[in-house]
Amino acid sequence: MTESADSHHLPPKSTVKRWLVTTDHKDIGVLYILTSIFTLVLAGTLALLIRAQMWTSGGLILNGLGYNQVVSAHGLLMVFWFLSPFAFGLANYFVPLQIGADDLAFPRLNALSYWVYLFSIVLFGVSFFQGATFSGGWTMYAPLNVPTVDASSVTQIGGFAAILALTMFVTSVTLGSVNFLTTIYRQRAKGLRMRDIPLFSISILLTVWMMLFAFAALLAALVILSAEHLIGTVYFASDSGGSVLWTHLWWFFGHPEVYIVFFPALGLLGEIVQTFSGRRLVGRKWFVIALALVAIQSFIVWMHHMFLTTINLPIKTVFMVTTIGISLPFDLMVFALIYTMVKGRIRWKTPFLFALGALVIFIIGGITGVFLGAILLDYSFRGTYWVTAHFHYAMASAAVAIIGGIYYWFPKITGKMYNEFLGKAHFVAAFVGFNMLYFPMFVVWETPRRVFVYDTGLTLWHRVATLGAAIFAASFLLMFYNLVKSMYSDRDVTDSPWAYTGSMEWAVSSPPPEENFPGTPSYASGSLEFLDRSATDGGAVADGDAATDGGAVADATTAAAQPADHASWWPFLIGFSTLLTGIGLSGISGPYFVWPFLFTLPVFIAYLGIKGAQHDGFALIHGAYLTASFPLLALLLVLFDADHGFMTGLGEASNYFYITIVGTVLGAMTLIGMGYESFNVPEPKLAEQWPFGEVESTKLGMWTFIGSDIILFGALIGSYVFARFNFGWHEWWEAAEVHKATWPGLANTYILLASSFTIVLALVYAKRQDKRKTLGFLSLTFVGASVFMLNKSIEWIELFWHEGWTFNTDLMASTYYLTTGMHAAHVLVGMLIMLFLIARTYTGAYMGEEESQTIEYFGLYWHFVDIVWLFLFPVFYIL
Amino acid sequence: MASIKTYTTIFGVLMAFSTVQFVFEFSGLLEDNYGPIMAVILVLSVLKAMAVAGWYMHIIEEPRSITYIALAGVLGVIALTVGATYSIS
Numbered sequence: 018m019t020e021s022a023d024s025h026h027l028p029p030k031s032t033v034k035r036w037l038v039t040t041d042h043k044d045i046g047v048l049y050i051l052t053s054i055f056t057l058v059l060a061g062t063l064a065l066l067i068r069a070q071m072w073t074s075g076g077l078i079l080n081g082l083g084y085n086q087v088v089s090a091h092g093l094l095m096v097f098w099f100l101s102p103f104a105f106g107l108a109n110y111f112v113p114l115q116i117g118a119d120d121l122a123f124p125r126l127n128a129l130s131y132w133v134y135l136f137s138i139v140l141f142g143v144s145f146f147q148g149a150t151f152s153g154g155w156t157m158y159a160p161l162n163v164p165t166v167d168a169s170s171v172t173q174i175g176g177f178a179a180i181l182a183l184t185m186f187v188t189s190v191t192l193g194s195v196n197f198l199t200t201i202y203r204q205r206a207k208g209l210r211m212r213d214i215p216l217f218s219i220s221i222l223l224t225v226w227m228m229l230f231a232f233a234a235l236l237a238a239l240v241i242l243s244a245e246h247l248i249g250t251v252y253f254a255s256d257s258g259g260s261v262l263w264t265h266l267w268w269f270f271g272h273p274e275v276y277i278v279f280f281p282a283l284g285l286l287g288e289i290v291q292t293f294s295g296r297r298l299v300g301r302k303w304f305v306i307a308l309a310l311v312a313i314q315s316f317i318v319w320m321h322h323m324f325l326t327t328i329n330l331p332i333k334t335v336f337m338v339t340t341i342g343i344s345l346p347f348d349l350m351v352f353a354l355i356y357t358m359v360k361g362r363i364r365w366k367t368p369f370l371f372a373l374g375a376l377v378i379f380i381i382g383g384i385t386g387v388f389l390g391a392i393l394l395d396y397s398f399r400g401t402y403w404v405t406a407h408f409h410y411a412m413a414s415a416a417v418a419i420i421g422g423i424y425y426w427f428p429k430i431t432g433k434m435y436n437e438f439l440g441k442a443h444f445v446a447a448f449v450g451f452n453m454l455y456f457p458m459f460v461v462w463e464t465p466r467r468v469f470v471y472d473t474g475l476t477l478w479h480r481v482a483t484l485g486a487a488i489f490a491a492s493f494l495l496m497f498y499n500l501v502k503s504m505y506s507d508r509d510v511t512d513s514p515w516a517y518t519g520s521m522e523w524a525v526s527s528p529p530p531e532e533n534f535p536g537t538p539s540y541a542s543g544s545l546e547f548l549d550r551s552a553t554d555g556g557a558v559a560d561g562d563a564a565t566d567g568g569a570v571a572d573a574t575t576a577a578a579q580p581a582d583h584a585s586w587w588p589f590l591i592g593f594s595t596l597l598t599g600i601g602l603s604g605i606s607g608p609y610f611v612w613p614f615l616f617t618l619p620v621f622i623a624y625l626g627i628k629g630a631q632h633d634g635f636a637l638i639h640g641a642y643l644t645a646s647f648p649l650l651a652l653l654l655v656l657f658d659a660d661h662g663f664m665t666g667l668g669e670a671s672n673y674f675y676i677t678i679v680g681t682v683l684g685a686m687t688l689i690g691m692g693y694e695s696f697n698v699p700e701p702k703l704a705e706q707w708p709f710g711e712v713e714s715t716k717l718g719m720w721t722f723i724g725s726d727i728i729l730f731g732a733l734i735g736s737y738v739f740a741r742f743n744f745g746w747h748e749w750w751e752a753a754e755v756h757k758a759t760w761p762g763l764a765n766t767y768i769l770l771a772s773s774f775t776i777v778l779a780l781v782y783a784k785r786q787d788k789r790k791t792l793g794f795l796s797l798t799f800v801g802a803s804v805f806m807l808n809k810s811i812e813w814i815e816l817f818w819h820e821g822w823t824f825n826t827d828l829m830a831s832t833y834y835l836t837t838g839m840h841a842a843h844v845l846v847g848m849l850i851m852l853f854l855i856a857r858t859y860t861g862a863y864m865g866e867e868e869s870q871t872i873e874y875f876g877l878y879w880h881f882v883d884i885v886w887l888f889l890f891p892v893f894y895i896l
Numbered sequence: 897m898a899s900i901k902t903y904t905t906i907f908g909v910l911m912a913f914s915t916v917q918f919v920f921e922f923s924g925l926l927e928d929n930y931g932p933i934m935a936v937i938l939v940l941s942v943l944k945a946m947a948v949a950g951w952y953m954h955i956i957e958e959p960r961s962i963t964y965i966a967l968a969g970v971l972g973v974i975a976l977t978v979g980a981t982y983s984i985s
Contacts, residue, residue: 230972258984265980316975320983328983708961720962724969731973735980742981747930763918767911774907777952781900873954880952884945890914891937895921 027531027583038584040124043529045131046110047430050423052135053103057416059142060094061490063087068454068483074476076469082172085152088467090141092155093179096274097186098138100412101228103419104281105193108221111426112197114522114529115215117206117538118701122199122714125585125696130193132592137185140599144178147603151179154467156271159253159263163245177246178603184239185595187232191725194229197221199718205705206521208540212305215520216291216298217422219305220284223312224277230316231273233725237732238266241835247602247610248824250831252736257828258743261326262736268319269732275411276315279379282418283308283350286372288520289418289425290354293369294361295517300353307346314343324395333392340390347383351376364516367440371421374448375414382410385459400466406458413451420447420496425515427500432527434508439499446492453485521545531583537703548703579697587691594684601677608661609670613677615653618849619646621685625852632693633860642856692853713870719877730885733839734892737832744828753829755822761812762894765805766886772801773883776876783858783869791872792858798879799851802844809841833893840889843882850875898951906951913940 027044028035036048066087070076079087109127113120121127144150149172153161162180164173201222205214214222242263244250253259291298298304320328320336354376363369385407388394398404428434457478458464464471464479471479513523524545525534536547601613626642657666700714709717741749750757779794813834816822822830854863854875863869917937920926926933950956955963 230969234972234976261984262980265976265983269976269980316972317979320979323983329985332979332983708959711959712962717962720965724965727966727969728972731969732976735973735977738977739980739984743984759918759921763914766914770907770910770914773910773948773952774903777903778900781897781903784897877953880948883952884948887941887944887948891917891941895917895926895937896934 037589038586040120040128040585040588041531041583042109042113042120042124042127043430045127046106046108048131049102049106049109049134051106052131052138053099053106056094056099056138057103057493060091060099061493063091063094065486065490067091068486070469071471071479072483074469074471074473074479079469082149082152084469085154085467086145086150089151089154090145090179093151093183094141096155096278096412097183098134098141100278100415101190101281102134103416104221104224104278104422107217107285107419107422107426108197108281110430111522112218112221113200113204114525114533115218115520116201116204117209117521117534117704118200118204119533119581119699120583121196122203122698123196123718124581124583124698125588125691126192126196128585128588129591130189130196132589133185133189133192133595136592136596137182137189137599140182140185140596140603141179143600144175144182144603147175147178148172149175151176156267157242157263158267159260162242162263163254164249165245165251165254173246174604177243178599180239180242180246181599181603184236184243185599187236187239188595190228190232191236191722194225194232194725195718195721197225198229198721199714202709203704203706203714203717204701206538206540206545207703207705208542209705211707212302213540215284216287216301216304217281217284217520220280220287220308223308224280227273227277227280227312227315229721229725230728231270231277233728234266234732235270237729237736238263238270240729240733240839241266241736243602244824244831244835247605248607248834250824250835251828252740252831252835255740255828255831258740261323261328262739264323264326265319265739266732266736268322269316271322272319273312273315276311278412279415280308280312282375282415282422285418285422285425286354286376289368289372289421290357290361291519292425292515292517293364293366293372294357295364296357296361297519298353299356299360300349304350304353307349310346311343314339314346318343321390321395324392325399330392337390337392341387344383344387344390351380351383366424366515367435367437367444368421368425370441370444371417371424371447374444374451375418375421378410378417378451379414382407382412382414386411398462401462402458402464402466403462405466406455406462409455409458413455417447417451423496423500426522427503428510428514429522429527429529431504432510433503433506434510434514435503436499436506439495443492443495443499446488446495450485450487450489450492454482454489455485457482457485532581537701539703581699582696585691585694585696587687587694590687591684591691594680594687597676597680598684599680601673601675601680604671604673605677606671606674609666609674612657613674613681615656616650616678617681617685619650619653620682621689621849622646622649622852624686624689625856628689628693629856629860633857633862636856636860638856638859642852689853715870715874716877719874723877723881726881730839733836734888737836737892740828740832749829753822753827755816755820755830757894758812758816759894761808762890765808766890768801768805768808769883769886772798772805773880775801776872776879780869780872780876783863783872784866786864788858788861788864791863792855795851795855795858795872799848799855802848802851805844806841806848809837837889837893840882840885843885847875847879847882850878897954897957902951906947910944910947913944916940 027039027041030036030044036044039045039048066079067084070079070084070087076084109121112118141150151157151162152172153176157180162176164177201214201218205211241250241252245253251259253263287298287301287304318336318340320332321340324333358373385403389398389404389407424435424440461471461475461478464475510527512526514527515523521538522529534547537550539546539548598613602610605613622642623646626639626646629642630636630639654663657663660666661669712720744752775794775797779791779798782790782794816830817834824831824834854872857863863872917940920933920937926937949966955966
């Protein structure tokens, strides 16, 4: 963790350290693939337990709670922690290679995505040992997911830990989406137009767009659900539409999720079918247009999952139509793939067999899904094994295609060819096992889902399915043996082991070199060339300390000569801190929940002073930070004493309280560490960047993040509108029995608007290199934010303590506190970033046209927080 | 980048619009004509948001594609809110 340039060089692959510090996209890709395969084995073992239980009606080995846990954990692990990360392992490895980028746009952010993903699996694993993990099904339907219903102390902590693990996973996905979008839009080789990038990368681009928005809605649902557990809000427990609200939020995410899982597989199918048919995909342009159409349509079909809820018939009809409509582009894509095979000359290699198998499985999954899109048929099929069978045919076809992708790119990743016979044997066993497992479920479709008691006349079919599961599972042993054995074989491969390939990853050695390409890739002449790097590479930005994560921009002329950095400890450490925080929060009691975060504030400020002094040399501001942290800590201790009694409170606090403190403190310190780290990421000067040519990478990253945050806050406000409409719009405040805090709301509107004004003035003066005024307006913004928070605190104290309107008093209180609280949390985060900016400005950073960009990027965040308030003000304080 | 004068003008407009929103509620106008006044209040919020995004976030100086990112998010919110709320009407 020293600041020397050597600390950013990658250790050899044979060392453990290499895999803990690497930010290289190829390494991260391998880590994703291996971790997701571990999850496949874990979730697959749970699946075998399910099938063993179904050997006979009434169950064989598990009790009710055990079975519910196994079914829920299997679904959650497969859908979230296996399917997408499996595809994104390949995406990490191959998207930069296919588009001509040296790495992802934000390498440390990429590593952070991975480590948060990994530690979210660990947290999920921990949940099994906290009494019991979540047992309410993978869709987590309300009210099975809220503590007031799931009141058993056996299941509460572990169940909540699983929810927090999913929240961590969503965070990882959001970071990854921002990174891939920025990379694909900003770092394509010169001459590589959007329409020409390889199908797999196009599918990943559309996938991350869907991820960016869909997962934000899920994040909103999980934030609300976490609040139900931590502070006792009553959204989903409410009998005023609470459970329907959950299904809306869940499926607004959940249906795009089907395509999020399947799109990378479609891209792979395109690549593999092209390669092994020996010709370009028929109707490629229309294939891509169909993909884009589905990505958009995926957000207007979610209610077909809700035909059995209380939603009205007209909306059901609308969504039946949109659902049938979304099948049309898929028809086009399927026919394009089939016609390419028909017109081509097929080579029956293992990747092709898996691609063909995936296509067959997907067609069966798609056709059987159309039944569920029809309202009347859905009334009969919903909640039966028909859904289970359809769902597995649809989702697992993606896994089958990606396994084909593993075989396809295995020679590129390892430099070795796998054993073809074993590969084909794997395919045959997997295909037979898969269909033996899932096809009988269509036959016994009347078996109710998630129940292990069924008509004994169906026993034979269930046993066939169980045998199929065993064969399917065993087939993977063949794959593991084949791939591991092949890695150490002497079957070396050339750059391109397949006869017909067109994308750029096949133009470099197998495995690819650390810097990816022998020169700067370019298609400008009409064909792929590698140009002299010294003539094409421009300046470098410092990832993190610069635009990416805040901090100093490296001097372009000197940084251009420096090699890119590939190693950092901070992503791993930040990821670890989220695990500790997650474990702590899973068991912390409501009255203690806020204190670890508050106690972390003085540590954050003090460490900011220490790290700032180390990085920029000691200045008055660093001393001021250190000094200010002590009275702040003292004040917090006094408040803690008033709330809990100092010794009594600490004595009665559970271990979870202390684990949370360790996690949040470590999180604060590591974030500061990463913020001050200098990390060079050369930004290519010779790159295709339409349609964001004039937007720097970090600014684009910030805007895509804001796009996601719009959905997060929008979903929270939408939940409020839904709840209020359902309750009775005009009766809402009368029932609340408190007065709207209109005056404090107006005051805070003025304050926040003023802070937006001052931050933009800080930017103006930073560009003019007027340090004094920049510092002054940054400080004024901080003061404005502080007054906002003080005013908000007074407002809450008045309502909460004096009027007794607590989080769980009613739905009105829950929506008010959570939505405005989320906004306040954003303000607080902004204030902490401002302290960092103020310290750096004090020591001379951010002055000038280029260097002031960091203030501009922060300003984007701050103005967005302001805009959110502009809607919260009328919604919660006036109407 | 706009001029400081432009930023100041925008700030003045934002403060004025906020005051108007408050006055609607404080004067009792909202209570007397709830539907139309609610619409006016929300339109004012939209205008304020556009002003902040347009000038303070400099979206008017960026390529249109940046605007589309924000609009995609807004469209998603509208789809979710309107769809969910209509479904229980």
